[in-house]
Every structure is written in C-alpha cells, then in structure tokens.
Amino acid sequence: MKARIKEIIDKYDTDKGFLVPILQDVQREFNYLQREVLHLVSAFLEVPISQLYELGTFYKAFSLEPRGRHEMKLCTGTACHVRGVPLIKDNIGRILQIQAGETTPDLEFTFETVNCLGACALGPILVVDGEYHGNISISKTNKILKKLGKKVKIDEES
Amino acid sequence: MAEMVTLSIDGREINTPAGTTILEAAKDANIYIPNLCSNEELTPYGSCRLCMVEIAQGKRARLVASCIYEVADGLEVKTNAERVLNVRKLVIELLLARNNKHPALRKIADELGVEETRFPVEQKGCILCGQCVRTCREVVGVSAIGFSGRGITRKVATPFLDFPPDCIACGSCVYVCPVQFIPMKEEKDVRTIINFDYPMQKCTKCGRYFAPIKQLEYFSKTTGLPLEHFETCVDCR
Incomplete structure (x- = not known):
C-alpha cells in the first residue's frame, strides 16, 4: 500500500499543488479514501491530515466510505422528476434495501442520486457503472439490477 | 515607505x-x-x-x-x-x-435594530467564521482542525471526527472563538477540549499542573531546547 501511494505521489513530483489529482488517483487505486491511506498521503506530502479530511468531505467525487462494485446514479433533475423518478428511486431502494447515498453491506452496489445529468430528453436516466440508461421505468431498472446479479422479486405487475 | x-x-x-x-x-x-x-x-x-x-x-x-x-x-x-x-x-x-x-x-x-430572526433557529452555535481553523493553521502552525463538508453540512471538525493527532491542546481555538463554541475545561491533571482529554505537565519544582504535555513537546520541538527545560513552570524557571 505504502509503495503504491509513494508511486502515485512521485508521479506528481511530491507537489502539494496536485492534492486533488493525487487524491483522485489514490481513490481510484484503493476504491475509497480510507483513513490509513490519507495518513500516509499526509506524511509523504507533509500536508496536515485536517486539510486532507477537508478536501475529502468537500468534494462529492471523494468518498471516505467504501464504495460498491457497481455504481448507480439516478438523476433527480426536474425533467426526470416529473417523469416518475421518485417511484423508481423507491423501487431501487427497496430492492437493494438501502437509502439513496448508501452502499449495500455486501459492497456490491452504491446507489446515489444526482441533480441533473444534462440529458433531460432521455429522462428518467439511470447511470450504471458509467453507462447511461435513458427512459427507464421500474421494470427496466428491475432488469438492469437482475443483470448485475441482484435477485429481484418479480412484482405482481410491471 | x-x-x-x-x-x-x-x-x-x-x-x-x-x-x-x-x-x-x-x-x-x-x-x-x-x-x-x-x-x-x-x-x-x-x-x-x-x-x-x-x-x-x-x-x-x-x-x-x-x-x-x-x-x-x-x-x-x-x-x-x-x-x-x-x-x-x-x-x-x-x-x-x-x-x-x-x-x-x-x-x-x-x-x-434586529430583534429576532425571521429564519427557523437551528441553534448550531458555531457561526463558521473560521477563526479557530485559521488560528490553528497560521498562528499555532499545526492545523489540527479544519472544516468538513460544505454548504449546509459545513462544520468545524477534527479529522474523521476523531482525536486530532496534530493537536497540542494549546486552547487557541477556544480563546479566539467569537461565540465561545468550543468547550474547554481543566481538572487537576487533565485538560479537556471538546471531549478529548490531554494530560497536563506537573511542574518539577512547585508541583502545579501548568500546561498540556503535548504543548510542551511542541515547544521543545520548535525551539530545539530539551524537554526538561519546559517541565518547570514559568514561575519556577
């Protein structure tokens, strides 16, 4: 772990100015910004740990909690909202048994809502591991989840 | 000029x-x-x-x-x-x-001429002026505390809301806060800031507990003087 972090930091010439890109790379490598990792970065760069914590909590792209293997982002922008996203959100939440913004305990899924993906004509939109699914419905989300290996109880009507 | x-x-x-x-x-x-x-x-x-x-x-x-x-x-x-x-x-x-x-x-x-606020009172206490954070960074030079989150979740916090490893228990943040938001108390040999305890140093001559050990260690580190020099309180030195 230590060697890998050193490698990443060396890539940026141990320059404190590249704090955000360094943390991005570190997060990509270790899935999330765990405590020990941040402490190591702090020691290598001679940046106080409080400053790293500040950055880690400020940017949404950073996570101090473990992330799931699959990342689901549901758009809750106005256009998606009026086309029924609240129901879809409840459905995903019920199947994964988590609230939006949480990760399943088995670390398979992280489910988040975002405010607008800028593709309103395709709404409602669900992004799964970087892949955009437009015009989704409850039955479509069920199919997507099934494909990812989640056992979905078939609803009476969908 | x-x-x-x-x-x-x-x-x-x-x-x-x-x-x-x-x-x-x-x-x-x-x-x-x-x-x-x-x-x-x-x-x-x-x-x-x-x-x-x-x-x-x-x-x-x-x-x-x-x-x-x-x-x-x-x-x-x-x-x-x-x-x-x-x-x-x-x-x-x-x-x-x-x-x-x-x-x-x-x-x-x-x-x-303002009597009451028109907004719902959340009684958070802290007004996020950042004086404590800046004092810790600029005056004390340890940067033990910082902000966390942003927008409505922004608050002053220790890293991971845990015992701050860099804190020297000097109490500057407590002193500088305009609304006395950060609590500190001293009981015999322990100084408590928020809910973190720091042991105090007993003066080797008069036996009075006069400063947090961590602060003295920091003094010793920054001045290059041996720690023993700081283990006696200013009055006895």
Whole structure:
C-alpha cells in the first residue's frame, strides 16, 4: 500500500499543488479514501491530515466510505422528476434495501442520486457503472439490477 | 515607505498605505464597522459578511466585504448607507438562525435594530467564521482542525471526527472563538477540549499542573531546547 501511494505521489513530483489529482488517483487505486491511506498521503506530502479530511468531505467525487462494485446514479433533475423518478428511486431502494447515498453491506452496489445529468430528453436516466440508461421505468431498472446479479422479486405487475 | 492612497469613508478623507483593507483603514480612523471573522493576527477571510460596505468609484456603487477589499485612490466608502444596513440586517438574522443566544451576536443585532430572526433557529452555535481553523493553521502552525463538508453540512471538525493527532491542546481555538463554541475545561491533571482529554505537565519544582504535555513537546520541538527545560513552570524557571 505504502509503495503504491509513494508511486502515485512521485508521479506528481511530491507537489502539494496536485492534492486533488493525487487524491483522485489514490481513490481510484484503493476504491475509497480510507483513513490509513490519507495518513500516509499526509506524511509523504507533509500536508496536515485536517486539510486532507477537508478536501475529502468537500468534494462529492471523494468518498471516505467504501464504495460498491457497481455504481448507480439516478438523476433527480426536474425533467426526470416529473417523469416518475421518485417511484423508481423507491423501487431501487427497496430492492437493494438501502437509502439513496448508501452502499449495500455486501459492497456490491452504491446507489446515489444526482441533480441533473444534462440529458433531460432521455429522462428518467439511470447511470450504471458509467453507462447511461435513458427512459427507464421500474421494470427496466428491475432488469438492469437482475443483470448485475441482484435477485429481484418479480412484482405482481410491471 | 509604502505608497499612500487617499479615500473617503463616510465623507471623511483618509490617508492610508496602499494594501490595507477598508476595514483596517476605518478602524484606524475610529469608524466602526461590525465584524466577527476578522482578526489582525490572521489573513482576511471574509466569511461572516457583517462588514459589508458600499463603495463607489466613479458612477457605479456596489457592496463589498470591507475586511477583504483593499483601499484604492479616490474610493468613496459608505458604511451606513441604507443598502448596507439592509444587508447587514439580513446577515445578522442569518447568523442568529445559527445561534440566537450569544451576547456578541445579540449586541450586533441590537445595534442594527434586529430583534429576532425571521429564519427557523437551528441553534448550531458555531457561526463558521473560521477563526479557530485559521488560528490553528497560521498562528499555532499545526492545523489540527479544519472544516468538513460544505454548504449546509459545513462544520468545524477534527479529522474523521476523531482525536486530532496534530493537536497540542494549546486552547487557541477556544480563546479566539467569537461565540465561545468550543468547550474547554481543566481538572487537576487533565485538560479537556471538546471531549478529548490531554494530560497536563506537573511542574518539577512547585508541583502545579501548568500546561498540556503535548504543548510542551511542541515547544521543545520548535525551539530545539530539551524537554526538561519546559517541565518547570514559568514561575519556577
């Protein structure tokens, strides 16, 4: 772990100015910004740990909690909202048994809502591991989840 | 000698070195501008927004935070224009929504003629002026605390909300806080800040507990003097 972090930091010439890109790379490598990792970065760069914590909590792209293997982002922008996203959100939440913004305990899924993906004509939109699914419905989300290996109880009507 | 600039504040002509802020210039001229986040020991930050003033250079007039706006030649500053007072009233109402009890905030509210805030009071206590964070970083030099989150979840926090490893228990954050938000107490051999305990050093001569061990270790590290030198209190040294 230590060697890998050193490698990443060396890539940026141990320059404190590249704090955000360094943390991005570190997060990509270790899935999330765990405590020990941040402490190591702090020691290598001679940046106080409080400053790293500040950055880690400020940017949404950073996570101090473990992330799931699959990342689901549901758009809750106005256009998606009026086309029924609240129901879809409840459905995903019920199947994964988590609230939006949480990760399943088995670390398979992280489910988040975002405010607008800028593709309103395709709404409602669900992004799964970087892949955009437009015009989704409850039955479509069920199919997507099934494909990812989640056992979905078939609803009476969908 | 720094270059001098001439500006007017509330109609009074003032001469001041270039590079000073409007707030400092006003202070030197005995003109009162309310503020909560400025501190002459710290770099200006501009977070409380109470020091808003109206500036005019030529035709256009606009509002700026005087603590972070540098003086310029021919600047016309109004600290009491109606527009300014309206903004300040709003700002103090917003601050009261975070803390409507503290006398320092109450005093400023009274001066502005604000009795109660129109916003729901959340009683968070902290007004996020950042003086503690900046003091820890700039004056003490350890940066043990920082902000966490942003927007409505922004707050002053120790890393991971845990025992801060860099903290030397000096209590500067407690001292500098304008609303006494950070609690500190001392009981015999332990100093408690928030809910973190720091053991105190007993003076090797008089036996009085006089300073946190961590702070003395920090002194020893920064001055290069042996730790034993600091294990005796100032009175006995």
